Amino acid sequence: MAGRVNSYFRRGDYTLLHLLAHPRVLANYALYHRQLRQKRTRITAHPTDLDFEITNACNQDCVQCYRHVVKPYNPSVLSPENFERILRKFPHITNLSLNGFGEPLLNRDIIRLIRLAKRGRPYLRVFFHTNGEFLTPELSRELVESGLTRI
Numbered sequence: 001m002a003g004r005v006n007s008y009f010r011r012g013d014y015t016l017l018h019l020l021a022h023p024r025v026l027a028n029y030a031l032y033h034r035q036l037r038q039k040r041t042r043i044t045a046h047p048t049d050l051d052f053e054i055t056n057a058c059n060q061d062c063v064q065c066y067r068h069v070v071k072p073y074n075p076s077v078l079s080p081e082n083f084e085r086i087l088r089k090f091p092h093i094t095n096l097s098l099n100g101f102g103e104p105l106l107n108r109d110i111i112r113l114i115r116l117a118k119r120g121r122p123y124l125r126v127f128f129h130t131n132g133e134f135l136t137p138e139l140s141r142e143l144v145e146s147g148l149t150r151i
């Protein structure tokens, strides 16, 4: 377990207090990675990583994008209510991606979503990638203050 805890800290910038204050999350994280190392066909640990597609809309049409293959679907955004409802089903996650096949900053609730995710989970890594076109100094500051781990 000590090895798993060390690896958690190597991958993030979290304090020991954050993790020790949530022993069930820590124990599940250790169990999940132990079972992965053992190459088990059946994992009994709860999921530790979650990918949310908070929107499938994008303002670009990059030639290399997988969107050309998957051919979405009507553009839509995930509401804070649904985000919170789904998040409640995954109380052991330590990593949360806000990416799918869209540009996350097109979800105007993104700051609220990050705050919802971080509420009561200071150890949670929240991240996404973006084409950056909607980033302004104000939004950048809000993202930092919301608790976003990396972009």
Ligand code: SF4
Binding pocket: 058, 059, 060, 061, 062, 064, 065, 066, 067, 101, 102, 103, 131
């Ligand atoms: S999702 Fe990313 S890669 Fe795809 S079109 Fe939008 S900006 Fe380009």
